[in-house]
Amino acid sequence: MSIRYRRRLLAGAAFACLLATPALAQQGPQPKPEPDPAASGPDQATIEEIIVTGSHIERAGFSAPTPVTVIGSDILETRAPSVLVDALKFLPAFRKTSTPTTAGVSVSGTGGQSFANLRGLDPRRTLVLFDGQRMVPTTNTETVDLALLPQIFVNRVDVVTGGASAAYGSDAVAGVVNFIVDSRFKGLDAQLETGISTHGDGASRKAALRWGGTLGSVHLIAGGEYYKNDGLDARSRDYFTAPYGVVSNPAYVAGNGQLPLILTRYNYTPNSTFGGLIVGGPLANTEFLSGGATRVITPCSPQTSTYQLCPGRRDDLPFNSYEAMLASPQERGTAFARATVDLGGDAEAYVDGLYGKSVTRFQTVPAATALNGLITIKNDNAFLPAQIRSQMAALGLTSFQLGRFSHDNGPTKATRTAEVWRLSAGLRMGLGAGWTLKASASYGESRLETLTYNTPIRARYAQAIDAVISPTTGQPVCRSTLTDPSNGCVPVNLFGVGSPSAAALGYFLGAAEADLRTRLTTLDASLSGEPFSTWAGPVSLAVGGQYRHESLAQTVDPLSAANAFIYTNPQPLSGAIDVVEGYAETVVPLARDLPFAHNLELNAAARVTHYSTSGTVATWKVGGNYEPVEGLRFRVTRSRDIRAPNIVELQSPRVMQTSNSPAIDPRNLQPISVSTFTSGNAGLVPEKADTFSAGVVVQPRFLPGFSLSVDYFDIKIDGAISQLALQPILNGCQAGDQNLCGFITRDATGKPVSVTSSYFNFQQIRTNGIDIEAAYRADLRRLGIASGGTLTLRGLANRLGKYDIGNAGVITNALGDINVFTLPRWTLDLSALYERGGTTLGMDASYLGSGNYQNSLIGQLQNNHIEGVWYLNLSAEQEIGWGEGRTFTLYGRIDNLLNREPPFGFGGGGGNYDRYGRFFKVGVRVRM
Structure with a gap:
């Protein structure tokens, strides 16, 4: 780590610590909710003590009808994620998750950074919250790089796997990922970790420290962490140095049962x-x-x-x-501090500060x-x-x-350097008669410096x-x-x-060079309580509002501004958005403790949002819980969700991508070569999504510790914001779409010479499927096993039933396409954890399902089927006590125990397949 980097990291930590002084407030004592089986993790006892994400209403006996998955502190420790996204990437609800180790990098875009991507609907449609509040965007697509969050302070992660715009606003089309801070941590916690692959490369190091204590009525937490990974050179793996390609099948003869194309190696x-x-x-x-x-x-x-097929490996080609x-080499550091002040009674205030920096380096052609x-x-x-x-x-x-x-x-x-600074303050105050007032304010600023040399x-x-x-x-x-x-x-x-x-x-x-600066100011206020009761119980109500101001400005070098480079050429960009919104949410009990109606309640929410750039839009949600008998619950939700166009999509200037892109002129079907550009579109309007989910939750009394949930979801997005590719723009204009014709420049003969791919509200996306989650926690001694201990089993599965993408009237079936869309039908995550005394043993397995190499080649490609891949991982830790409240823990983990390589056809590691191979981690935690 450079001296400059250390100084800035230490300065950020000191700055955050200085912020930790009594001021405003956040959450005080909360009522204990009834456990939501669908949100149950391995440690149900812990989860029962918290209010999970999914609603602005907090009251005993409420379980949100929208499914919520909780990733608890036990999972975060046993899986030892290097970056927070590593704890999410194999969960079945996440698809096409981008991390420095699973996504390729290029001279443009966001390669090397980490994003949450629910349902594979694009990270821009997953809302990321840090302790319930929006984070300032940190990338050039206005998403949040999870590597900049302070992992050591994250106590759990709540994942809302359904539309949540009425509750949380824009961007929650696919759901919400909320990183919850352990704001009441006490003591000192230090961690050191190192890792290396079985090939002797890809080494990683990690160090973290946090402290928490009480000074009078003020509770303080402060600390930080540092992480570095060496990355992987492409030619370090033999499977990568034998490039794949689709070629003519030499065995094909019409009528002999073979198909005309085949996927092979050694395509140079x-x-x-x-x-x-x-x-x-x-x-x-x-x-x-x-x-x-x-x-x-x-x-x-x-x-x-595109290729020449060789009979074997050729190092001269x-x-x-x-x-x-x-995998991209990465170095990151974060610092965080918070002061929480007990104001007396049912009231508290907080102020906190966050600093994060991540440097990612990579190379390409x-x-x-x-x-x-x-x-x-x-x-x-x-x-x-x-x-x-x-x-x-x-x-x-x-x-x-x-x-x-x-x-x-x-x-x-290229080198991407991302930094984020964030200040937040808040107040939570009980007003009596069950009413609670919450207010918060935050200011965040991020800087993304990209140097492509x-x-x-x-x-x-x-x-x-x-x-x-x-x-x-x-x-x-x-x-x-x-x-x-x-x-x-x-x-x-x-x-x-x-x-x-x-x-x-x-x-x-x-x-x-490009220097992108983004600023976000938010003001939130809400009031919740129980204004009256029905015969079935109190009606809960929450009302609130939010104001957001986001601004973005990018400066570039003179050569880029003049489009002087063969590729890249970032352009100056600036813009701002003001958002004002108000919402209301209610829970109405309809029946309780009746025959075949142990509990029945209705949940509804509505939000009206005005965007200074794209007008006013309304979102809503209606759902319900029906529990005919204790331990059996049915839930259903219907919602309208939106995602408003961001500044990049609205204001991006026209930028050249290539000077000689091949295409077919639809006028005469002749091959042509054109210059291609991208640009923003100030005429964009918010996307609209209709989401439906229905499921059942089973927590039988005769099997304590067991819970099962099965939920069906259906999401339909109309007017999705996307960019048309070169050929569809040409074809659409030829078919008579004059809007598309305006993005084509022609010479005197009418031949296209350049095409601008702008953003349009043209795409339709339709996906549905089933989520399954099961958990079982048992005291083995109670089951008659003399050695005792606690066994926790957990399984999550997702099966996609449909994933259709409509572009300019053409429907593309993306379901099961591994190469282009990374959407296998099945994904699973299974885990088993055994705890006895100070010993913990864990095993988990993730499955990326089978599919087609490419759906568009069905009926043409001989070996189009791609087998599913299982990744088996082991973990162990031994805790040693050395005084009152002091522990010393040694831990180790093996990822990809069986050393599974990407399947045939994915030498570059596409499809979210592991690229490292077997990887070992060892570490130590000291707590006192």
Whole structure:
């Protein structure tokens, strides 16, 4: 860890500690709720003492009709997640979860960061709360990077697996993930941990410290943590160095039972080599070697625009992800402090401060490659080997096309540095007669600095490759220098590995910089109580409101602002949104303690929200609980949910992505190459989602400690905000959609030359499925097992029944598609925990189900089926007491015990498959 990083981390911790002074207040003593079996975790005794997320109403005997899953402190400790998202990523309700170890990285986007993604509906549709409050967005898609949260203070995680916009507002279409702080922690807790893979790489280190104590009427907590992971080089795993691809099936003959395509290994980049390859013409397949030598090579197979299939591994041939990383190196630190003040009676106040920083580094394709198009080499090029120049003269050639995978330029690298600062204060006060007032205010600011270096500057690269011999000096110069001697151009030699000079690379390679700052101010107030009773019990009511102001501003370097780089080119951006909303929620008991009506109650909520950018929208929820007999409960919820467009989607400027994207002109079905751009759309309106869930909860009296819940869900999103791909925009315009035609630029002949992919409210998403959760906790001595101890079993499962995506009238079935959508039908998470004395032994297993490699290739791809993968993990810890209230705990964990590699077809680790292999962690916790 650098000295600068240590100083800033310590400064953040000191700053947070200074905030811990008596001020306002949060929650005071809470009524004890009836346990919600669907929210039950392994430690039911603990969960019974808390109010879980899902409603603004707190009262004894209330269980929310919306399913809630609780990840308790025991799971957070036994699974030893390196980042909070690691405790979520294998839970069945989460799909396509992005982490530094499960998602690829690129020079744009959010690779290397961590997001919660319920139902696979996109992280932007999962609302992230920190102790019940919104966090300031920390990424360039306005989501929250979970690596910036203080893991050591998170006591549990509540996951609402259903629409919750009426209760919590925008972004809760798929649900809510609420990270709950242990605000009453007492004592000193220190942790050290290290880990390494069975391959001897990917090492990690972690250190954490927290303290809590009481000074008079003030309870203080403060601490921080540090984590570092070395990441994984792509070529550290053999399965990655044998690139996969879909090719023509050589065994296919019409009618022989084979299909025309097959998924194979050893598919290398066509029409390029590391030192350069002549593509097409009479000199085709001439390869340039070091020192000006050449040779003619034979392609492995007939080359297409995307691959050449070889019979085995070829270290002399490039592939698209040759320079990529399997997992991003990451270094992060967080600091947090809170002061909670007892104001007397049923009232308390709090103030807290949070600081977090995360640095992620990664690399991708070489800085200038054949992926950016073939290079035109003229016959007077200064560096052209003499024998090739002679051959060109004899053949009457004035130029040829060169394909070069410029490994010697070095990979394009990027560093993302994310920081967040947050201050929060609140008050909770009992007003008497069962009424409670809560108010809070928070201010958060995040900064995301992205540096992408070793990036080609388009104009300079074009000048440098056009090298000629100076008629005055006889030395290689850029052709442009002949007319502008002061332009500083340095010619580059592209013929043979290692031929580009350091001076040439320094001339045409540069660094793209973006500095994104986001600020969020929130004011919340709510009043809850029981205004009157029916014969079945008291009616509960909660009313409240919130004001939010979010602003965003991004500055970039001058070259990016001028779209000077071949790719990336972040653009200046600014905007702001003001949100004012009010809500009401009620629980009305309808029957209690009657035959076949042990409990019946109705839950309803409504919210009206005004966005300064997109108008006013209403959301609502109606649900109920019906318990015919004790231990059997039915629940149902119907809701209207929304997600408003964020600043990036509304205000992003037009940015070039590529200069030569292939497409088909729908006017004449001829292949074309166009420039592609992206942009925001100020005309966006909020997405609307209709969510329905119904389920049953069983907690039989004859089997104490057991609970089971089965819930069906159905989510339909209309007007979902998304970007159309290049070809659908062209096709839609041809079909008569004039709105899409406005995003196409054509030449004088009508041929498309550029297409802008803006954000549109055009997409429809429909998904449904079943969630299953079961838990059983037993005292083994009571079961007649003399050795005693406590056994906790827990199982969670999700089965998707549908996942359809509608784009411009075309419905795509994403269900079971592993390669494109990462949506297997089944996902499961099973765990067993045995505790006796100070010993705890755990085993858990996660299953990513089977599916198709790609749904669009059904009926065409011979080996389209992808087998499901089980990951088995073991954990153990031994607690040793060394005085009153003091413990010393040694723990260890093995992830991916069976060392399962990604299945065939996923050498890059796609589909959320583990990339590390067997991984060992050992650590120590000291508590006093």
